[in-house]
Amino acid sequence: MIYPKNFHLLALVVLGIRVTLGAVTLESYEDTFSLADSFDPIQAAYWTGLPHHRRTPFAVAPDGTTGYLAYLNADQASILVQQVDTTSFTSVGDAVTITGTEAGGLVAHNDGFAVLIKTTATGSENLPTDDMPIAVVVRYTDGELSWSTELNGPSSYGAGGIGRTATPDINGDLVWSDSAGLYGAYYVVTAYDGDASGHYGDAISYVDASGTRQDSTEGTNTWGCSHNTGIGFEAADAAPFASVCAEDQGAIWLNTNNRGMDNVGQKISNENTTNGSGGEAMYGMSGSYSNLARFSTSDSYIFAWQSRGAIDLTLNEWMGDGYTSCSPRWLNHNVAITVASDKETLSGDQATSEVGATDGDSQITWITEDDGSDHQNIHIEAFDGSNALVAYETLSNPTCEPLPLSCTGTFSGTSFQVVSSSGELVGSPVVDDSITVSGDIALLGDGRLCWPYVKQTWDLSAAKDSGTPTSSMSFACASLDGTANSNSTSTETASETSVTSTSVDTLINVASSTAVVETSSAAEATSSSVISVSDVSQSTVVSEPAVTETTATTATVGGVWPTGSWGSWNPWGVNKYFGRSGCTHCAFSRRH
Helix, strand or coil, X not given: CCECCCEEEEEEECCEEEEEECCEEEEEEEXXXXXXXXXXXXXXXXXXXXXXXXXXXXXXXXXXXXXXXXXXXXXXXXXXXXXXXXXXXXXXXXXXXXXXXXEEEEEEECCEEEEEEEECCCCCCCCCHHHCCEEEEEEEECCEEEEEEECCHHHCCCCCCCCXXXXXXXXXXXXXXXXXXXXXXXXXXXXXXXXXXXXXXXXXXXXXXXXXXXXXXXXXXXXXXXXXXXXXXXXXXXXXXXXXXXXXXXXXXXXCCXXXXXXXXXXXXXXXXXXXXXXXXXXXXXXXXXXEEECCCCCXXXXXXXXXXXXXXXXXXXXXXXXXXXXXXXXXXXXXEEEEEECCEECCCCCCCCCCCCECCCCCEECCCCCCEEEEEEEEEECCCXXXXXXXXXXXXXXXXXXXXXXXXXXXXXXXXXXXXXCCEXXXXXXXXXXXCCCCCEECCCCXXXXXXXXXXXXXXXXXXXXXXXXXXXXXEEEECCCCCHHHHCCCCCXXXXXXXXXXXXXXXXXXXXXXXXXXXXXXXXXXXXXXXXXXXXXXXXXXXXXXXXXXXXXXXXXXXXXXXXXXXXXXXXXXXXXXXXXXXXXXXXXX
């Protein structure tokens, strides 16, 4: 089944460039927002060093017009928060500067904001080792500091048991529920003492409006999913808030009711993973935002992620009965969505846990099913109670390595697809090759969904640790047809120009898998491959349980095979963690 992607650039207007097709209209505001300090738009992925958009949290207050933008300055020493005029997308007033090294979530209020940051712990006892930072929520009211609350570090909820934790990377989110009167933060942790010392997981903390941590609130959790580099978090009327995690043992979970990675929760999908890596389902480093959204007039939620699909399920011997590992259907990623009827319950079937099943992804609603391109940086947000917008980047001619990480390729645009509250595609996607998504998608009072991005040439062909610092930010907005910004649509154009009509064939329904996995308990994995997806006829992706090693085999399709162990394999020439011995991020003690 092939869906056409015909779109027209309709008009160049004073307030922005508008692109319309079917169900959605796009507007862009290029370089309109002046930053108070320079910003580096690239953050390298944890394992590969491939470029990711450095997150710029964006939020809109309940009044529907007051926006705030947070970002890390190029010196990586301060978080700046600036107010945004959501009509012109220009800056308002003075910036607030906070000492910190990551902006991991932002909540806008009518009188200010709260931001989740990574910064240094205070005090003199039980501090994190190696000067590791911690997660902190900071609240400003009318431009003045109201409170600052440490979520972990010396005062960690798990002190004396699982252990005190630090947060080398937040990779999570901050939300607020007016009904519950609570902020919720979901973030990555590593323990520096206690039973889990040296291992990585995730934690959920709740803080009330006065800045007091509410550790007795249902849903508070000191340790959840193993090596969680994928977090979805959204507010609910009462705690616990809706949560999703992607772990490294083969699944993505709707884990609102247990905050962990077991069958008490609901299994969203089977995923091919390897010990220490979950496959960047929610974009990995600098991701984990705008991927779980609540439909405004109901209790239902919708989740979007990137997946390689799942075939040939086997028993996950480390996790035990009821848990599975799988092989990938593709080496590239496709775009998947699922709907939950409430914060704890999927609307449709859970992913199967049947050992021996040949099809492990039949429950997924696919937006793309394409074995010739890669899709990443996937985000979703609801317009209202009936419609949501899915955004995703496409890489043409990708090269994907066999470990379940990322692909390189040629950036060929960002797609914007409307979906219904039942998970059905509405109309055709708009594809734009100049707009990306690098910050939260937020709903404005006029019905538009808007987000920040940096105007740049987006190059996904090779590893890159940093970008060119910028002093301006761009914004883009999407509106359902008939609800576009009245200021924009009523503005006279200097010249209304129909520029081009482009057809893009996509959403190819793949009839059979091109990827096969063989596993063994050999002491050392001795082979791997870097393979161009377009050339794959038969290939293998490593599926590595925590206590076994995996041997990969493949047909001759090109690519380079390393002669050493996995520790010597470094496909992009980046000295990350493949070349390190004793990597504490590469092991996990399961919490019972």
